[in-house]
Amino acid sequence: MRSIRAAAVGAVTMSLALAASACGGGSSTGGGSDDSPKTLTYWASNQGASIEVDKKVLQPELDKFEKQTGIKVKLEVVPWSDLLNRILTATTSGQGPDVLNIGNTWSASLQATGALLPWDAKNFDKIGGKDRFVDSALGSTGVQGKDPAAVPLYSMAYALYYNKKIFADAGISQPPATWDELVADGRKIQQKGKQVLGAEGSNVSENIHHVFVFGKQHGADFFTPDGKADFTNDGVVAAVKQYVDLMAKDKVIPAGNAEYAQNQSVSDFAKGKTAMLLWQSASANLKSQGMSEDQYGIAPVPVQSGTPGAGTQVDSMVAGINLAVFKNTHNLDGATKFVKFMTSDEEQKILNKAYSSIPPVSAAQSDPAFTAPANAVLKDTLAKSAAALPQVADESQFETTVGTAVKELFADAAAGRAVTTESVKAKLEKAQQQMPAK
Amino acid sequence: MTTTVTAAADGRTVPENSPGAARGPRRTGRIQRIGLPYLLLLPALLLELLVHLVPMVIGIVMSFKELTQFYIRDWGTAPWSGLDNYRVSVDFDAPVGNALLHSFLVTVGFTLLSVALCWLIGTAAAVFMQDTFRGRGLLRALFLVPYALPVYAAVITWVFMFQHDNGLVNHVLHDQLHLTDKPSFWLIGDNSFIALLTVSVWKGWPFAFLIVMAGLQNIPRELYEAAALDGAGLWQQIRRITLPSLRPVNQVLILVLFLWTFNDFNTPYVLFGKAAPQAADLISVHIYQASFVTWNFGTGSAMSVLLLLFLLVVTGGYLALTSRGRRAADV
Numbered sequence: 001m002r003s004i005r006a007a008a009v010g011a012v013t014m015s016l017a018l019a020a021s022a023c024g025g026g027s028s029t030g031g032g033s034d035d036s037p038k039t040l041t042y043w044a045s046n047q048g049a050s051i052e053v054d055k056k057v058l059q060p061e062l063d064k065f066e067k068q069t070g071i072k073v074k075l076e077v078v079p080w081s082d083l084l085n086r087i088l089t090a091t092t093s094g095q096g097p098d099v100l101n102i103g104n105t106w107s108a109s110l111q112a113t114g115a116l117l118p119w120d121a122k123n124f125d126k127i128g129g130k131d132r133f134v135d136s137a138l139g140s141t142g143v144q145g146k147d148p149a150a151v152p153l154y155s156m157a158y159a160l161y162y163n164k165k166i167f168a169d170a171g172i173s174q175p176p177a178t179w180d181e182l183v184a185d186g187r188k189i190q191q192k193g194k195q196v197l198g199a200e201g202s203n204v205s206e207n208i209h210h211v212f213v214f215g216k217q218h219g220a221d222f223f224t225p226d227g228k229a230d231f232t233n234d235g236v237v238a239a240v241k242q243y244v245d246l247m248a249k250d251k252v253i254p255a256g257n258a259e260y261a262q263n264q265s266v267s268d269f270a271k272g273k274t275a276m277l278l279w280q281s282a283s284a285n286l287k288s289q290g291m292s293e294d295q296y297g298i299a300p301v302p303v304q305s306g307t308p309g310a311g312t313q314v315d316s317m318v319a320g321i322n323l324a325v326f327k328n329t330h331n332l333d334g335a336t337k338f339v340k341f342m343t344s345d346e347e348q349k350i351l352n353k354a355y356s357s358i359p360p361v362s363a364a365q366s367d368p369a370f371t372a373p374a375n376a377v378l379k380d381t382l383a384k385s386a387a388a389l390p391q392v393a394d395e396s397q398f399e400t401t402v403g404t405a406v407k408e409l410f411a412d413a414a415a416g417r418a419v420t421t422e423s424v425k426a427k428l429e430k431a432q433q434q435m436p437a438k
Numbered sequence: 439m440t441t442t443v444t445a446a447a448d449g450r451t452v453p454e455n456s457p458g459a460a461r462g463p464r465r466t467g468r469i470q471r472i473g474l475p476y477l478l479l480l481p482a483l484l485l486e487l488l489v490h491l492v493p494m495v496i497g498i499v500m501s502f503k504e505l506t507q508f509y510i511r512d513w514g515t516a517p518w519s520g521l522d523n524y525r526v527s528v529d530f531d532a533p534v535g536n537a538l539l540h541s542f543l544v545t546v547g548f549t550l551l552s553v554a555l556c557w558l559i560g561t562a563a564a565v566f567m568q569d570t571f572r573g574r575g576l577l578r579a580l581f582l583v584p585y586a587l588p589v590y591a592a593v594i595t596w597v598f599m600f601q602h603d604n605g606l607v608n609h610v611l612h613d614q615l616h617l618t619d620k621p622s623f624w625l626i627g628d629n630s631f632i633a634l635l636t637v638s639v640w641k642g643w644p645f646a647f648l649i650v651m652a653g654l655q656n657i658p659r660e661l662y663e664a665a666a667l668d669g670a671g672l673w674q675q676i677r678r679i680t681l682p683s684l685r686p687v688n689q690v691l692i693l694v695l696f697l698w699t700f701n702d703f704n705t706p707y708v709l710f711g712k713a714a715p716q717a718a719d720l721i722s723v724h725i726y727q728a729s730f731v732t733w734n735f736g737t738g739s740a741m742s743v744l745l746l747l748f749l750l751v752v753t754g755g756y757l758a759l760t761s762r763g764r765r766a767a768d769v
Binding site: 085088091092094109110112113114115204255256258261393396397400401403404407408410411412414415433434436 | 506507508510511513532533534537601602603621623625626627628711712713715716727731732733734
């Protein structure tokens with residue numbers, strides 16, 4: 001009896017001790033160190049058609065890095081649905097990767113947590129200097145006036161993808177340059193029994209990217225210069241209404257797209273069901289769905305009038321991925337070397353080609369691959385007519401609240417309920433009230 | 439963590455070093471008899487502490503802090519906010535509180551309907567499957583499939599079926615049976631409540647079926663035979679024998695179903711994603727959104743604590759009520 005009891009107590013003590021020690025490792029507040037100079041953990045975002053594709057693209061490069069430096073990089077490709085939660089968990093526990101990808105729109109929010117290594121002049125010097133990077137990409141790396149929380153890795157921009165055959169059948173000779181033209185072309189396309197424009201009405205982030213651009217085109221911003229939420233000003237209301245009206249009034253976005261959130265609109269486009277799609281760097285994605293490059297054309301996203309440019313002629317957000325170093329890394333030196341490697345001219349060319357994105361490193365852009373017509377549009381947009389999403393700490397909340405408001409408005413439009421200036425304003429007002437009070 | 443380890447060490451020493459150990463064999467025996475159950479419970483108790491209570495206490499502590507993205511890296515530095523998080527949560531005139539109240543009411547309505555339907559369908563199926571007939575085993579196995587499927591796989595299949603353009607549900611209701619004027623949206627707008635309820639009942643009733651079926655095995659057949667001799671019909675047998683005999687089983691079943699359904703996160707999350715439609719804004723996803731998506735873990739925790747209190751009150755009240763009923767029945 002006694003021996004059983006002792007064994008039981010021993011087992012419990014052991015399991016508790018194990019649990020306690022498992023919880024104990026690492027502190028969430030400590031700075032970086034160089035304790036383990038031979039290994040790195042890298043969380044990559046899912047850029048290719050699948051996680052397997054990403055591994056195939058990245059692994060050879062990581063092997064190259066290991067050959068050069070002797071540092072082994074453990075790769076984990078994290079799906080988008082998990083990435084932000086994983087980063088938040090890593091931030092809270094202090095147990096995270098050494099180097100990681102972040103969506104560039106999260107830069108300011110994550111910067112506020114203090115979990116990422118700030119890229120001051122000294123750190124930038126270690127990777128060749130800040131001026132190697134394109135300005136528009138640097139504009140989406142954190143709050144203005146603070147040291148960037150990450151460095152740009154891949155840049156992307158929105159473009160209008162159009163199906164050449166549907167356009168030819170409908171007798172349209174060139175892609176629409178303004179929204180009015182798009183709606184007019186839509187009528188011709190509908191007569192041929194095709195859908196006009198695809199959208200992801202239930203995808204909160206997609207909604208934000210579009211209404212942000214419409215906001216710019218109406219000369220409006222979602223935040224005041226001192227960073228306060230300002231969702232109900234007339235320009236913003238008009239912008240959101242114009243986007244939702246593409247479904248509600250103009251009927252160019254099919255009602256069914258209101259519930260899309262899993263890139264169904266890309267599939268529709270690839271299958272030739274829809275004539276147009278507003279998407280960021282879609283080539284690789286379309287190819288994986290069986291649509292070859294000669295079947296579609298790429299044009300700048302329409303504007304209200306005139307041609308894309310700065311100010312109210314903005315036609316894309318600065319989309320892209322940044323590379324960040326986790327402040328708690330145990331291999332600070334190796335992590336910096338890895339960032340230098342990934343942002344080197346050569347790697348930039350290889351990686352951005354693989355992902356059909358544009359290198360944020362100026363020197364790498366000269367490669368002929370990025371001057372081909374498809375990429376020329378994206379490169380041009382990034383250089384001339386793209387604007388960074390608001391770089392405020394509450395960006396994440398902004399995406400959720402306003403993105404959800406747009407989703408609800410799309411649901412109204414799909415159900416045949418009227419979308420009016422008042423109803424748009426009411427939804428935006430609710431979104432604004434849910435923002436953190438300061 | 440270290441305190442619990444010490445507790446384990448203390449736990450070991452208690453029975454052996456207790457004063458009774460030295461005094462006479464009889465008393466030792468009694469102490470062993472009394473002490474043994476506690477000792478055997480100790481591992482479970484300690485693990486319960488570690489797995490359930492410690493996180494709960496941390497959650498409660500968090501609810502009194504202003505734990506936003508500015509402080510998650512080092513919780514210690516997050517300022518105490520007193521009852522602010524609770525005040526925001528229950529201020530029903532302000533948007534956050536109002537949204538929480540709305541979500542709470544939706545959840546209550548959804549839970550009541552879902553539990554009632556699960557119980558009704560489960561019990562009906564179990565009663566009708568009581569008699570042996572050809573293919574009964576096969577049907578029983580088939581009925582349990584929804585319960586046995588992994589939640590994600592099952593619910594994502596429903597997502598495909600509920601799609602507006604190519605979904606099976608619209609194909610049947612609209613294209614085949616012409617019940618609606620135009621294809622309906624199930625995953626957005628007001629119909630999302632119906633979609634959610636459908637999936638929840640589909641997923642939940644096999645459990646009710648299983649439990650009631652087990653309960654039915656314990657009802658002596660003689661009761662039915664005697665009733666049949668006295669001229670009771672099927673409905674009277676169900677009302678006078680089956681249901682009263684199932685009472686204890688049902689009491690537990692309803693409570694478990696209620697708690698599971700009320701707290702269900704997977705079903706709405708897989709069906710609707712991070713931003714659930716208003717009509718189907720269940721409280722578990724709502725709280726997730728309040729904390730993880732808007733990065734305000736303090737308010738999220740406060741909402742969770744309020745939810746915990748509500749469920750405690752409901753469960754406590756339910757248990758008190760049903761046990762009183764049972765005691766009265768025993769007398």
